[in-house]
Amino acid sequence: MMQFVSNTGGGIPVDLETAILDGFASDGGLYVPSELPKISLEQLKKWRDLAYVDLAFEILSLFINRSVISEFELKKLLKDAYTPFEKPEVIPLYKMESQKDIHIMELFYGPTISFKDVGLAFLVNLVDFFLKRKNEFKSLIVATTGDTGPATAYFTAGKSNLSAWVLYPKGLITEEQERQMTTLTHSNIHPVGVSNCLDGGDDLDLVIANLYANIQFKEKVHLSSVNSINWGRVMMQTVHYFYGYLKVVETIGEEINMSVPSGAFGNLCAGGLARKMGLPIDKYVIANNTNACLHRIFSEGVFSKQPIFETPSSAIDILIPYNFWRFLYFCVDEDATKIKKWSDEFKTFGKVEFDKETLAAYSEGFLTASISDERTLEVIKEVYTTENYLLDPHGAVALAAVHDLKDILGDKKLVCLATAHPAKFPQVMKDALQVKTISEKGKHPSIEKAKTLREKVYLIDCYHLEEELLCRMNADWDLKHNTHN
Ligand SMILES: *Cc1c(COP(=O)(O)O)cnc(C)c1O
Numbered sequence: 001m002m003q004f005v006s007n008t009g010g011g012i013p014v015d016l017e018t019a020i021l022d023g024f025a026s027d028g029g030l031y032v033p034s035e036l037p038k039i040s041l042e043q044l045k046k047w048r049d050l051a052y053v054d055l056a057f058e059i060l061s062l063f064i065n066r067s068v069i070s071e072f073e074l075k076k077l078l079k080d081a082y083t084p085f086e087k088p089e090v091i092p093l094y095k096m097e098s099q100k101d102i103h104i105m106e107l108f109y110g111p112t113i114s115f116k117d118v119g120l121a122f123l124v125n126l127v128d129f130f131l132k133r134k135n136e137f138k139s140l141i142v143a144t145t146g147d148t149g150p151a152t153a154y155f156t157a158g159k160s161n162l163s164a165w166v167l168y169p170k171g172l173i174t175e176e177q178e179r180q181m182t183t184l185t186h187s188n189i190h191p192v193g194v195s196n197c198l199d200g201g202d203d204l205d206l207v208i209a210n211l212y213a214n215i216q217f218k219e220k221v222h223l224s225s226v227n228s229i230n231w232g233r234v235m236m237q238t239v240h241y242f243y244g245y246l247k248v249v250e251t252i253g254e255e256i257n258m259s260v261p262s263g264a265f266g267n268l269c270a271g272g273l274a275r276k277m278g279l280p281i282d283k284y285v286i287a288n289n290t291n292a293c294l295h296r297i298f299s300e301g302v303f304s305k306q307p308i309f310e311t312p313s314s315a316i317d318i319l320i321p322y323n324f325w326r327f328l329y330f331c332v333d334e335d336a337t338k339i340k341k342w343s344d345e346f347k348t349f350g351k352v353e354f355d356k357e358t359l360a361a362y363s364e365g366f367l368t369a370s371i372s373d374e375r376t377l378e379v380i381k382e383v384y385t386t387e388n389y390l391l392d393p394h395g396a397v398a399l400a401a402v403h404d405l406k407d408i409l410g411d412k413k414l415v416c417l418a419t420a421h422p423a424k425f426p427q428v429m430k431d432a433l434q435v436k437t438i439s440e441k442g443k444h445p446s447i448e449k450a451k452t453l454r455e456k457v458y459l460i461d462c463y464h465l466e467e468e469l470l471c472r473m474n475a476d477w478d479l480k481h482n483t484h485n
Contacts, residue, residue: 001015001065002015002016002033002034002035002062002063002064002065003015003033003034004016004018004019004025004031004032004033004034004231005025005031005032005034005336006025006026006027006029006030006031006032006336007025007029007030007031007032007325007326007329007336007339008025008027008028008029008030008325008336008339008340008343009027009029009336009337009339009340010025010026010027010028010029010340011025011026011027011029013034014031015065015068016063016064016065016068016069017068017130019031019231019232020123020126020127020130020230020231020232021127021130021131021138021224022224023212023223023224023225023226023227023229023230024212024225024229028209028212028213029325029336029339029340029343030229030231030322030323030325030326031231032231032326032329032330032334033063033231036273036276036277036330037062037063037277038277038278039062039277039278039279040278041252041253041278041280043278044242044245044246044252044253044278044279045252047242047246048246048252050246051089051090052082052089052090052091052239052240052243053078053079053082053090055239055242055243055246056078056082056122056236056239057074057075057078059238059239059242060074060078060235060236060239061074063235069129073129077122077125077126077129078122080125081121081122081125082121082122084110084111084121085109085110085111085117085121086109086110087106087109090109090118091105091106091107091109091118091240091243091244092106092109093105093106093244093247093248093415094106094389096383096387096389097386097387098383098386098387100411101411101412101413101414102399102402102414102416103244103247103248103413103414103415103416104389104391104395104399104415104416104417104418105240105244105415105416105417105418106418107240107417107418107419108392108418108419108420108421110151111151111154111155111446112147112150112151112154112180112446113420113421113423113424113444113446113447114146114147114150114151114315114419114420114421114424115147115267115417115419115420116147116148116150116151116152117151117154118236118237118240119228119232119233119234119236119237119266120148120151120152120155120226120233121151121155122232122236123226123230123232123233123236124152124155124156124159124162124226125155126232127140127162127224127226127232128159128161128162131161131162132161136161136222137161137162137163137222137480137481138161138162138163138222138223138224139162139163139164139165139221139222139223139224139473139476139477140152140156140162140163140164140165140224140225140226141164141165141167141208141211141223141224141225141469141473142164142165142166142167142208142225142226142227143167143168143201143204143205143207143208143227144166144167144168144173144181144201144204145168145169145172145173145200145201145263145314145315145316145317145318146168146172146173146174146177146314146315146424147177147315147419147420147424148226148227148228149166149167149168149173149177149180149181149191150177150180150181152164152166152226153166153180153181153184153189153191154180154184156188156189157184157186157188157189158186158188159188160188162188163188163189163190163476163480164188164189164190165190165192165469165473166181166189166190166191166192167192167194167204167207167208167465168181168191168192168193168194168201168204169194169197169200169201169203169204170193170194170195170197170459171195172197172200172201172310172314172317173314174314174424174425174426174427176423176424176425176426176447176450177424178191178193179447179450179451179453179455180446180447180450181457182455182456182457183450183453183454183455183456184456185456190458190472190476191456191457191458192457192458192459192460192465192469193457193458193459193460194460194461194462194465195459195460195461195462196461196462196463197462198308198462199308199319200308200317200318200319201317201318202308202318202319202320203462204465205227205320205322207462207465207466207469208225208227210466211223211466211469211470212225214470217470217473217474220474220477221473221474221477227264228264228266228267228269228322228323229322229323233266234266234269234270234273234323234326235270236270237266237267237269237270237271238270238271238273238274238277240417241258241270241271241274241275241279241281242274242279244258244415244417245279245280245281245415248413248415249413253280254280254413255280255281255282255412256280256281256282256412256413256414256415257281257282257283257284257285257409257412257413257414257415258271258281258283258284258285258414258415258416258417259284259285259287259398259399259401259402259414259415259416259417260284260285260286260287260398260417261287261313261315261316261394261395261397261398261417261419262286262287262288262294262316262321263291263315263316263317263318263321264318264320264321264322264323265294265321265322265323265324265327266323267417267419268284268286268323268327269323269324269326269327271284272284272327272330272366273327273330275365276330281365282365282412283365283366283367283408283409284365284366284367285366285367285368285369285398285401285402285405285409286298286366286367286368286369286401287368287369287371287397287398287400287401288316288368288369288370288371288397289309289311289312289313289316289317289370289371289372289373289376289397290309290311290370290371290372290373291306291308291309291311291316291317291318291319292368292370293305293306293318293319293320293321294321294324294368295368295369295370297321297324297354298362298363298366298368299363299368301353301354301355301356301358301359301363302351302352302353302354303324303342303346303351303352303353303354304350304351304352305319305320305350305351306319311373311376311393312373312376312377312393312425312428312431312432313376313393313394313396313397314393314425315394315419315420316394316397325339325342325343327362328342328358328362331358331361331362332358332361332362342354367405367408367409368401369400369401369404369405371397371400371401371404375400376393376396376397376400376432377393377396377428377431377432378400378432379391379396379397379399379400379403380393380396380428380429380432380433381432381433381434383396383399384432384433388441390422390429390441390442391418391422392418392419392420392421392422392424392425393420393422393425393428393432394418394419394420395416395417395418395419395420396432398416398417398418398419399416402414402416421444422438422441422442423438423442423443423444423447424447426438426442429442458472
C-alpha cells in the first residue's frame with residue numbers, strides 16, 4: 001500500500017487522496033511517498049512505444065493504489081486532462097538541425113501554453129474528482145510567477161466543488177500572462193494582483209504559509225493549494241522525463257543528459273526522483289538566470305536568500321526553491337529529522353550551509369549554470385537565425401546552460417526542456433530579435449483573443465494582503481455555502 005509522509009517527519013502516513021487534498025502535510029512539511037518505486041530496464045523496454053497518456057497511466061499506477069482510484073477512473077482522468085492539448089503527442093520533441101543530438105521538449109501545448117499545464121491539467125481534475133466523490137468543497141490558493149496562475153485558473157474555471165484564488169506580483173509578470181487570468185468570467189475564479197512585492201513571488205508564498213498556519217481559517221474555507229508544494233504536481237511531472245528519454249534513445253539503458261530552466265525546483269525535483277526510480281540520466285543541468293539560488297545550493301552548498309533581480313525569464317525569478325527540501329529528503333536516506341532541522345534553520349536565519357557529505361550526496365549528477373540576460377536574448381536570436389525556431393526565454397536559458405557546460409556534458413544525447421510558448425513574452429522576443437513586430441510564429445490565438453476581453457481582478461497592496469484575503473475568502477465562502485442552508 002503506497003502511503004505518503006511529511007518530509008519533516010510530523011503527522012501520520014496518509015493515502016494519496018489526503019496528500020492531494022491537503023497540499024501541505026499537517027506539520028507544514030511536504031508530502032513524499034513512503035517508498036520510491038523502482039523501474040527496471042526491462043520495464044522501460046516494455047514502455048518504449050507508449051503514447052504520453054498511456055505511459056502516464058503506467059507511472060502513476062506505481063503511486064496510486066487501485067482502491068483509491070480504479071484503473072477505469074485513472075484512465076478517464078488522464079484522457080480528460082490531456083485531450084485539450086494542441087498536439088496529439090501532448091509534449092512533442094523537436095530535433096535541432098544546427099546542433100547535433102539536441103532535442104527540445106515542447107512542454108507548452110496545453111491550454112495556457114506553459115509547462116504548468118502538464119502538471120495541473122491532471123492535478124486539478126484529480127482534486128475535483130476526489131471532492132465530488134466526498135461531496136466536499138475546497139478553496140484553492142496559489143501564488144504565481146506567471147504561469148501557475150493561468151493554468152490553475154483555466155482548469156478550475158467552472159468546476160462546482162472548487163474555487164481558486166490566484167495571487168500574482170503586479171508588474172512582475174507579462175500583461176499576456178495577467179490577461180490569461182483576469183479575462184476568465186467564471187464566478188469561482190478570483191485573480192488577485194498584488195502590488196509592492198519586494199521579493200517577487202516569494203512574498204506571496206509567505207502570505208499563503210501564514211494563511212495555512214491560521215488553523216481556524218484554513219478549516220473554515222477548506223484551504224488547499226496546487227502549487228508545486230502539492231505532491232500531485234511532482235508525481236505528474238516525473239512522466240515527461242520518462243517520455244522524453246524513451247523518445248530519443250536508440251537503446252534502452254543508454255545514458256542521456258537533460259537541461260531544465262529551474263525556479264522552485266518542482267520540475268527538476270520530479271526529474272531527480274525519476275532518476276532515483278531508475279531512469280538512465282547521466283547529468284541534469286539546473287539552468288538558472290541571474291537569480292541563481294539553485295546554482296549556489298548545488299555548487300557551493302549554501303542555501304541563502306538573496307535580493308531578487310527582474311530578468312527576461314521571469315517565471316524562474318525565484319529566491320526560495322522549496323521543492324529542494326523534498327528532493328533532499330531522498331538524498332539523506334529519508335531522514336526527516338535532518339530536513340526538519342535544516343528547514344527550521346533556514347526559516348530562522350535565512351541561510352543554511354550544508355556539510356561536504358550532504359552536498360556531495362544531493363549534487364551528484366547535477367550541473368548548474370547562471371545565465372545572464374544578454375546571453376538569454378542572444379540564444380533566442382541565434383536559434384531563430386540558424387533554424388527559424390523560436391525559443392521562449394526559459395527554453396533559451398536551458399539551452400545557453402548547455403552551451404556553457406558542453407565540455408563536461410560530452411557528446412551524449414541531450415533533451416532541453418522548453419517550458420513556455422514565446423507568445424507569453426512578446427517584449428522579450430522583440431528585444432531579442434531586434435524587431436518592432438512579432439511574426440506569426442511568436443503569436444498564439446488564445447493570447448490574441450484575451451486582448452479583446454474584459455478584465456476582472458482584485459488589486460491589493462502586499463502590505464494588506466493577508467487581512468484582505470482573510471476577509472474576502474471568508475465572505476466568498478459564506479456567500480456560496482451558507483445561502484444553501
Ligand atoms: C514554472 C516555470 C519554470 C520553473 O519550474 P520550477 O518547477 O519552478 O523549477 C520554468 N519555466 C517556466 C516557463 C515556468 O512557468
